[in-house]
Amino acid sequence: MAKKQHIKEEDYTRNILNRIRSLEESVKQGKSLLTEDEDKKKKETEISMGIAITDDPIFGQNTLTNQINQFRTSVDSGAQFSKPNNADISESPLIFMPNENNLIFSGVIPSLNNLKFQFKLRTNTGDGCFLSTEGLILNEKNLSILNKLYGFYENWKEQWNMEASTLEQMANHIRENN
Numbered sequence: 001m002a003k004k005q006h007i008k009e010e011d012y013t014r015n016i017l018n019r020i021r022s023l024e025e026s027v028k029q030g031k032s033l034l035t036e037d038e039d040k041k042k043k044e045t046e047i048s049m050g051i052a053i054t055d056d057p058i059f060g061q062n063t064l065t066n067q068i069n070q071f072r073t074s075v076d077s078g079a080q081f082s083k084p085n086n087a088d089i090s091e092s093p094l095i096f097m098p099n100e101n102n103l104i105f106s107g108v109i110p111s112l113n114n115l116k117f118q119f120k121l122r123t124n125t126g127d128g129c130f131l132s133t134e135g136l137i138l139n140e141k142n143l144s145i146l147n148k149l150y151g152f153y154e155n156w157k158e159q160w161n162m163e164a165s166t167l168e169q170m171a172n173h174i175r176e177n178n
Helices: 002-028 035-048 063-074 140-162 164-177
Strands: 094-097 102-109 115-120 129-132
Touching (some): 063 094, 063 102, 102 140, 115 140, 129 140, 140 164
Antiparallel strands (some): 102 115
């Protein structure tokens, strides 16, 4: 019985070594080993199909400025937002994706160790408040800002869901002009 188990361990070890060799060969050939790369490319493709929302009247009256001002008033006055950029949509603070009838709002809160936030109106789970940072200290002040951030997200999502016709109008206008 011990001999049979020893053979299984040798097979297991051999199998692991073969997998390692296979991965090394893939790296030499420049193949992607992680699905994260594929997920990142998919996300970039999705966003590239989006449109940077500005204060242009086709998006409503001062839509971008109003969103940014509401955020700064409600969450953190020092929040930073990049300039809308149709050349690199992923860098824009407010992105409309007409094919999905979806909206993404993002920025940075420097006072929370440059915490990056991204709100996505529609997700599979219904939860679209994403945060990323390195080394955030949890103290009362930071927790207060995080609570405000989440509250703003909930209100933002509710507001845009109630204004679904605005998104549909934007999508129709964009389709007509393409």
